[in-house]
Amino acid sequence: MxxxxxxxxxxxxxxxxxxxxxxxxxxxxxxxxxxxxxxxxxxxxxxxxxxxxxxxxxxxxxxxxxxxxxxxxxxxxxxxxxxxxxxxxxxxxxxxxxxxxxxxxxxxxxxxxxxxxxxxxxxxxxxxxxxxxxxxxxxxxxxGLEILYKDDGILISQRKFVLDLLKEFKCDHMTPLSSPLDPNVKLKSHEGKAITDPTYYRKLVGKLNFLTNTRLDLAYGVQLLSQYMQDPREPHLHAAFHMLRYLKKDPTLGVFMSSSANFRVQAYCDSDWAACPDSRRSVSGYIVLLGDSPVSWKSKKQETISLSSAEAEYRSLRKVVGELTWLQRLFEELNVPQTGPFSVYCDSQAAIHIARNPVFHERTKHIEVDCHFVRTKLQEGLITLHHIDTHAQLADILTKALTGIKHSALLDKLVSLTSPPT
Known part of the structure; x- marks a missing residue:
């Protein structure tokens, strides 16, 4: 996709x-x-x-x-x-x-x-x-993607699929909510009563996963709910229905592909350290934009436990650099003009310093492989690293459950993004 x-x-x-x-x-x-x-x-x-x-x-x-x-x-x-x-x-x-x-x-x-x-x-x-x-x-x-042509670009949404989903799970009469997940609820694997029909939960989460093709605001919630497919509990099902009520707020929301001649590639990456209460693994998230058009995003729990927040941020940085390496070659085939190095925005000063520091110390030995990969791409000129304030970090929406106000604020920034941050 x-x-x-x-x-x-x-x-x-x-x-x-x-x-x-x-x-x-x-x-x-x-x-x-x-x-x-x-x-x-x-x-x-x-x-x-x-x-x-x-x-x-x-x-x-x-x-x-x-x-x-x-x-x-x-x-x-x-x-x-x-x-x-x-x-x-x-x-x-x-x-x-x-x-x-x-x-x-x-x-x-x-x-x-x-x-x-x-x-x-x-x-x-x-x-x-x-x-x-x-x-x-x-x-x-x-x-399943609906294409709507506008004077200034193309809107890709899944409106019909959302409305059918709300009707299928009888949520079309419920009150809409302002965020995909409740930030005050921490889901755990074996907490709560097991539901009688696990297939019902798996079907719902599978359909929510299909929506992440155009709804990057659902990516974090879907990857979280997908972890409980084998043994779903009632709190997990309640969280899934919370997401359905969020979809009811705006079924037409999607991604907008701008027709502006801005081909500058920029990426945002973030992590939430030790976010999983069961395994203490961190969550990585990134989003890549072509001009002001989102083309790639991911929210995923990291494969190993990060020993520090800097390590978690660096693993997230490595993920987005790997995606950019692939996208660079794809953009070349699509005849996308190359406008210099890809700008990567990270809110961790420690991760940026490690990438730029040619000397390894005791604190960075355990992430040496990741360091070499990111640093090589930095030296090759594929990317440039920039520090960004946490409140301006667009990838924050892909790493944690946010309050309704902050979630809406980040979505507004994604919608109105027309130039790189200062």
Whole structure:
């Protein structure tokens, strides 16, 4: 989804039209390169009762179906001069002179954008001859994402999915809340009564997880609730319904891809030290913006226990630098102008000093590998590090539960962000 958001953000800034295609019966086009047999379908009369059918083409339900369809599509596109991205194999492109065509594929759904409308129509005709496609016109609805075009950019939301979710779990009549989680409630693994139907909880959290594709304000809460999937308790379910009531406040909230010609990449990273009451692991969070358009974000509990808040901040810093390393290569393929080093904003002076200090001391030995990676990218000129006040840290929304006032204030800053902080 990061690639999808990056592609839409780039198209919005460069004023490219985006189109959507749907492949009819995509999995049936794949050729099988191994022996696969199936029972005789009901209703088919055969002279013998002990025979089976050998498949020459893939069918829906086969483990090989998705792989074979991808190979078939790749081979067809290669004949037209398209190559797949080395950094995301669902992205294809062809660059010829001033003409560039990008193709984003998710199973049988295809995004198509280009600098040349004639090349788009040519590719549509080719794909229709090869696979029989359904031309859905300009992009409006893709993988549950609703696309709304405005004069100054593109709004991506999941309004219909939110309204259906509230109706399914009977929350459409409840009073809305101003924050995704109650900051005064600390959830623990084995606290509270076990719920009678764990599947109900898992289904709810799974659908909330799908919403994080456009709702970065839900990312922290969803990663927290996902930790209790194996043995959900009543407090966990209450927290999930708290999040549903928060969604009721503004179902149309999403991410806005600005059409301004600002291609400056900036990132914010933060951590909450020893946040988990069960394991004492910290939570990392980061957000990456292309100009003022959010393209990548994550909230995740760290893999190991950090011995200090500086270490927790540094692990968060390493995560966002790793993401920026990948995004730099992706942006190069998308022809995004490189406007100098990527600015990374962190509210920990200690983490910034460690990154800039070439000498390791006893206090930094345990994070030496992370130090080397971040410092190498700093010396290569990929990033520049900047200290930022805690109240201006946009990634704070990805690391902890906030009060309604502070949560709304951070969302307003994300919405109104048009220039880097001072």
């Amino acid at each position: 990061t690639t999808v958001r990056a592609l839409i953000a780039t198209a919005a800034k460069k004023q490219w039209d985006i189109y959507q295609l749907d492949v009819n019966n995509a999995f049936l086009h794949g050729d099988l390169h191994e022996e696969v047999y199936m029972d005789v379908p009901p209703g088919l009369v055969t002279p013998h009762t002990d025979v089976v059918c050998r498949l020459n083409k893939s069918l829906y339900g086969l483990k090989q179906a998705s792989r074979q369809w991808y190979e078939k599509l790749t081979a067809a596109l290669h004949t037209r001069g398209y190559v797949h991205s080395l950094h995301d194999y669902s992205l294809f492109y062809r660059k010829r002179g001033t003409s560039t065509v990008f193709l984003g594929v998710y199973v049988d759904d295809i995004l198509l954008t280009s600098t040349d409308i004639a090349k788009i129509n040519e590719l549509k005709r080719f794909l229709d001859n090869q696979f029989k496609i359904k031309d859905l016109g300009r992009l409006h609805y893709f993988l």
